[in-house]
Amino acid sequence: MADVDAIAAAVEPVVAALGLELYDVESTGPTRARILRVTVERRGGVDLDAVAAASQAISPVLDGDPAVQSVCPGPYTLEVTSPGLERRLRTPAHFRGAVGQTVSVKTQTDGAAARRRGVLVAADDAGIDVAFETGEERLPYGAVTQARTVFEWGAPPKGGRRPTREVARR
Numbered sequence: 001m002a003d004v005d006a007i008a009a010a011v012e013p014v015v016a017a018l019g020l021e022l023y024d025v026e027s028t029g030p031t032r033a034r035i036l037r038v039t040v041e042r043r044g045g046v047d048l049d050a051v052a053a054a055s056q057a058i059s060p061v062l063d064g065d066p067a068v069q070s071v072c073p074g075p076y077t078l079e080v081t082s083p084g085l086e087r088r089l090r091t092p093a094h095f096r097g098a099v100g101q102t103v104s105v106k107t108q109t110d111g112a113a114a115r116r117r118g119v120l121v122a123a124d125d126a127g128i129d130v131a132f133e134t135g136e137e138r139l140p141y142g143a144v145t146q147a148r149t150v151f152e153w154g155a156p157p158k159g160g161r162r163p164t165r166e167v168a169r170r
Helices: 004-017 049-063 066-071 094-099 167-168
Strands: 021-028 036-040 076-083 103-109 112-123 125-133 135-140 144-149
Touching: 004 021, 004 036, 004 066, 036 049, 049 066, 049 076, 066 094, 094 112, 103 125, 103 167
Parallel strands: 036 076
Antiparallel strands: 021 036, 103 112, 103 144, 112 125, 125 135
């Protein structure tokens, strides 16, 4: 597996020069079919032109940097993307950026896995505080196996039902 920290260190200045922030670097897949996913963001969002410019600027750095080549030898497919509406939360900085948002958190404690949804209340270097329906809980990062923000599509309809055709025609 590639050392994503070395890759992040190599591409971060390139991304910053384009007015973008490096959100995450991920390496997946076997050596012969490796995918290097570089996730970028900026205030106001990332458009296709920004993703294309980042891809063109990052590719030569990955191919020419000896430090990257030593931790990521062989072929790879570069994917440059934005974090999207439902973004993966992996680092303390990711969690701090999502405070106040609804999150889905998968935890593993005492051999039992659970996925719950709540509002991220706080995040620091040791863990997160999430307000679930059952109350607020402190979760150390070691107990969180997966987490992501949850995009909610507006308010549910009043009364919990959709209007019938007859009501809608009036």
